[in-house]
Amino acid sequence: MGKNSIGVFDSGYGGLTVFKSIVAQLPEYDYIYLGDNARTPYGDHSFETVYQYTLECVEWLFSKGCPLVILACNTASAKALRSIQRHVLPKKYPNHRVLGVIRPTAEVIQEYTQTNKVGVLGTRGTINSHSYLMEINKLFPEIEVFQQSCPMWVPLIENNEHLAVGADYFVKKYVDALLARSPEIDCILLACTHYPLLIPKIKALVPGNINLVVQGDIVAKSLTTYLQNHPEIESKLNRGGKRLFYTSGDTTAFNEQASIFFTEAVAAEKMEKMDNLL
Numbered sequence: 001m002g003k004n005s006i007g008v009f010d011s012g013y014g015g016l017t018v019f020k021s022i023v024a025q026l027p028e029y030d031y032i033y034l035g036d037n038a039r040t041p042y043g044d045h046s047f048e049t050v051y052q053y054t055l056e057c058v059e060w061l062f063s064k065g066c067p068l069v070i071l072a073c074n075t076a077s078a079k080a081l082r083s084i085q086r087h088v089l090p091k092k093y094p095n096h097r098v099l100g101v102i103r104p105t106a107e108v109i110q111e112y113t114q115t116n117k118v119g120v121l122g123t124r125g126t127i128n129s130h131s132y133l134m135e136i137n138k139l140f141p142e143i144e145v146f147q148q149s150c151p152m153w154v155p156l157i158e159n160n161e162h163l164a165v166g167a168d169y170f171v172k173k174y175v176d177a178l179l180a181r182s183p184e185i186d187c188i189l190l191a192c193t194h195y196p197l198l199i200p201k202i203k204a205l206v207p208g209n210i211n212l213v214v215q216g217d218i219v220a221k222s223l224t225t226y227l228q229n230h231p232e233i234e235s236k237l238n239r240g241g242k243r244l245f246y247t248s249g250d251t252t253a254f255n256e257q258a259s260i261f262f263t264e265a266v267a268a269e270k271m272e273k274m275d276n277l278l
Contacts, residue, residue, distance in 0.1 A: 004238045005030040007066030009057050012040035012158055013254075014194035015072030016261035018101065021216030022070070023243065025224055030238040032064055034271060035258075037249030041154045042075040043123025043192075050125065054080035055088065057248075060271065062096055067236045070223065071100045074122055074191050074215075078102060078129035097233055101215050104222035105189065106135035109143065112211045113187040116143045119178045122191035124149040132191055146185060148178035150192070157194045160257065162201075171201045179206065189213045197261070246271045 008019045012035050019033050036042075036057050042050050054076040061069050071077045077100030084098050109118060120132050127149040136145050152170040156162045179185060186209055190196060196214045203212065227234040245268035247254040258266040 003065035004236050005032045005064070005066050005242075005244070006237060007031075007058075007061035007064070007069035008033045008072050009054070009061060009069060009076065010035055010071075010073040010193060011042040011053075011076065012037050012154070012194075013257050013261045014154070014157070014192060016258055016266075017193050017196050017214070018070070018072035018216045018219050020262050021220040022223060025217075025220040026227075028239045028241055030240045030242045032061060032066055032244045032246065034061055035245075035247045035249070035254060035268075037247045037254055039248065040158065041123070042073065042079075043125045043151065043154055045075075045125065047079045047129075050075055050079040051083055055084060058084060058098055062093060067096050068233050069096070069098045070219070071098065072193055072219070074101055074131075074193065075125040076100070078126045078131040097230075099223070099226065101193070101219050102131050102135055102191075104219050105191070105213070105215050106132060106139055107222070108218055109136055109187070109189065109213065110140050112213050113143065115184045115186045116140075117182050117184040117186060118143055118145050119181070119185045119188040120145060120147045120191050121150050121174060121178060121188060121195060122147070123154060124151050126191055132189065144182070146178060146181040148174050148181070150174040150195075153198065154192065154194050157197050158257070160260065162197050167198075168201065171198055172205055175202060175205045185210065187211045187213060190215070245269070 006029050034057055039053055058069050071081055081100040127147045133145045136143055156167050161167055188210055245266050247268045248271045251268045251270055254268045255266050
């Protein structure tokens with residue numbers, strides 16, 4: 001199995017929160033999930049490094065027979081997606097498609113705010129790219145976007161320390177910094193697929209009128225629409241309901257952590273090397 005599966009990629013575990021939503025909405029398709037855990041986190045890497053890592057993983061998923069790959073990673077979507085779509089696919093893979101998580105989220109953000117003041121919490125890479133700022137302002141120029149990077153959150157989550165008391169300081173630090181930018185923020189986008197695991201702590205720190213926007217269901221719904229609108233891609237996909245998991249890192253560690261994000265047991269295989277990759 002693997003041929004004609006939907007590929008789902010993340011730098012680590014966070015993309016599993018999106019993958020879980022995709023499987024819930026579209027359970028009939030075959031999927032391959034790849035976590036680049038050996039090189040995570042991506043958030044503080046340069047544009048060039050994130051692009052190179054992402055392209056390598058996308059091409060690996062292509063080699064496994066995936067005609068469609070979802071970048072379930074905000075940093076990869078911010079720093080690599082556009083270049084892959086514009087410069088790599090037309091020349092090397094004209095029959096393949098790569099989609100991200102930023103555009104689908106930006107398209108629906110207006111539904112979650114009444115004040116038109118939106119906060120964005122993300123990795124340093126995502127925030128510094130200004131991808132959400134640009135996409136939201138392009139679609140909804142009346143919305144004012146306030147951004148805050150949270151460089152400690154992914155390491156805490158990847159090391160399973162996010163629920164510990166020690167994590168409270170860093171959760172409060174970044175949430176307070178964002179809210180201080182405007183008292184009118186009524187919507188906070190969690191612009192990293194890891195961050196849903198921090199929702200209990202975040203909810204305890206923000207006023208009840210603030211909507212917390214997570215991406216899983218939004219991306220899954222967008223993918224459903226995409227497949228309906230692109231039968232040339234959808235017709236290639238297997239409908240066996242099978243799921244494979246791969247990691248570039250240690251499989252035992254991946255399986256233990258992945259079950260926290262995916263909320264069911266995961267048995268990953270080691271990502272084998274390809275010629276000229278990794």
